[in-house]
Amino acid sequence: MGDAELAARLLDPLPQPTPGASATRARLAWHHGDVDGAVAGLQEAVRRGSGTRGERALLGRLSAEQDLLGDFTPHLDPVPGYRPRGRTMLCAVTNSLPHTASGYAQRTHSYLAALRVRGWDIHAVTRPGYPVQVGRILARHTDTVDGIPYHRILPARLAPTATGRAQQHAEALLRLALTTRPAVLHTTSHYVNALAVRAVAEALGIPWVYEVRGLLADTWAATRGPAALASSRYQRFQRREARALTAADRAVTLGAAMAQRLAELTAEHCPDTPTPRVGLAPNGVGEDYLRAAPTRDRARATLGLDPEHFLIGTVTSVVDYEGLDDLLRAAALLRPSVPALRVRIVGDGVARPGLEHLARELGIADIVTFTGRVDRSDAPLHTAALNAFVIPRKDRTVTRAVTPLKPVEAMAAGTTVVASDLPALRESVRHDTTGLLTPPEDPAALAATVLRLVTHPDDAARLARAGRQWARAHRTWDAVARDADARYCELVRDAPMTAHDVEESPA
Known part of the structure; x- marks a missing residue:
């Protein structure tokens, strides 16, 4: 739902039997994860006789969601004599x-x-x-x-x-x-x-x-x-x-x-x-992606970007946990010492309006570009245009566990990667070997890491080369499929060739 706090304030003075109020309270409870409270509130409204047609329908939907989160299991009868086809x-x-x-x-x-x-x-x-x-x-x-x-x-x-x-x-x-x-x-x-x-x-x-x-x-x-x-x-x-x-x-x-x-x-x-x-079964890149990534100069020429700028940015969904506010704050710290700095955020999402406001507030709106969503086939082009591909993710449960594809694609494109020092990102970004790691949610540390690349271009080139070599050796889809092939073959070999044989009737 929209503004949950505003909804709660508006609901407070309403009497319980107010038509439609139970539905809004149920949605608010569901929004906060109170499954049983959402359903119970609607059940009470129906029991009192004040439940609207819409509230009764919502009760049916949320009750089914409650069952799905519980012990519900689809039922299918066994299929006698099923014979699978190999591979x-x-x-x-x-x-x-x-x-x-x-x-x-x-x-x-x-x-x-x-x-x-x-x-x-x-x-x-x-x-x-x-x-x-x-x-x-x-x-x-x-x-x-x-x-x-x-x-x-x-x-x-x-x-x-x-x-x-x-x-x-x-x-x-x-x-x-x-x-x-x-x-x-x-x-x-x-x-x-x-x-x-x-x-x-x-x-x-x-x-x-x-x-x-x-x-x-x-x-x-x-x-x-x-x-x-x-x-x-x-x-x-x-x-x-x-x-x-x-x-x-x-x-x-x-x-x-x-x-x-x-x-x-x-x-x-x-x-x-x-x-x-x-x-x-890690994320990988295909030969098509490797072939599609141009040189930095060619990418910038195609996109109409100044070859003299030091361009940092990312290709991503623009959501809060990606930490793009920390990227903007780091850019504001870097601007006085790096006049050629430019920031390019490729992608779209719910956090974009707030980030655009932050860029204006920091006084760096003139050096920040939000491209919006681009066709996925153009991602290698936008990635290759960057001097540094930055992944400034926040430290959250989801970001500590989920290994994104973007660092692997950036490495495959030959772009130096700077990423938050989180367990999931350490699996591909090996500090000072295939990229650089920096403490999450620390714009000053991120700025210092980027400045290192600005002042040591040979070091940046070394990291880019090593990252590309690692991605080609360990993160191609062919390598992932080789392991998956062995996994499936092992499973199929251990399974019976005929399942649920038809039982013979007694003579």
Whole structure:
């Protein structure tokens, strides 16, 4: 919702039976993570007879969300005699190319395309209702991108509740699996995808892999403050994630920091279950990205940028935890000693208006450019134009655990990387080897780190070369797919070739 504090102040003087007030109170409680309080308030309004039609509908939706955060599981009957096809995988994802060009969608495609090169027959399928729900009204039931078919689940009527959609999701996945006949299933976070995929895997008797790219509850809590960590919504969401991890035949994640976070999560929420085996499937770059990154001079000529400027910046989602306010404050400190300094922030997001105001307040608006969102295919161009690619992330639970793709892409483009000294970023940015690390939320330290690159250009060039070599050696999609291929082959080899054999009737 919008301004939660303002909503709370406006609600305070209203009598409980005021029409519509219970719905607003429920949304406010849900916003703060009070799942049971939100539902109970609506139930009381309905019991009193003061609940509006809209409040009764909201009660149905939130009650289903409450069940989904609880013990709800889709039900599918076992499929007798199912015979999978070798080296065939069905991957269930939230969204995909060509309708969504996010980092999530691009990672999915690069990962699957690299597996296809290794001889896997790949099918992907998106969540129910996508992409119609994001405005692609005339979407086809299958889009094929670079040989990867992305199947769509587009029912005539999408179930109105979260639990209904989860059941609908599982049933549609099973129908598709009986056509494509996968030997292994793969899905990505969050746990709602895992619920559907687990149900299908158990119905068919085949293994499934759960890939955790991030913990959505941590991202949610990062926008609400420390109190959110104790909320029922946060705790139940994390418990469901832990259960999905322990139920999967194999779990994978982006880096060692997240793997440690997942081990802690399962120990807290599933203490009686063995710690799951979590493999690594890090972010990578493809040969297309490596070929697309031009030299700095060529990139600047293409973008119309002054070759004499010392350009620092980033290509990112413009949200608070990225720490771009610290980048602007560092730039303000640097400006007197670095007249050629310019800042370039490529991307868009909810934090942009506040950052534009901060730039004016600091007196550096004339040297800061906010480009807005650009096509992902142009990201290598914008990255290569920078003298320093800066990742000034705040110190938050989500930023300590989630390993982003951006430092790897910047290294592959041959740009020196400066990043906050956080566990997830240390996995790719090795201080004074593949880049430079600086204390998070410390603009003065960030300014000093950037100044080092300004005054020691040979050092900056050394770091850029080393970063590019490391990315090429360790973070290509071919290397990631090689490990994934071995993981799937191990799972398929250990699984029975025929699941749920038909029982013979007694003579």
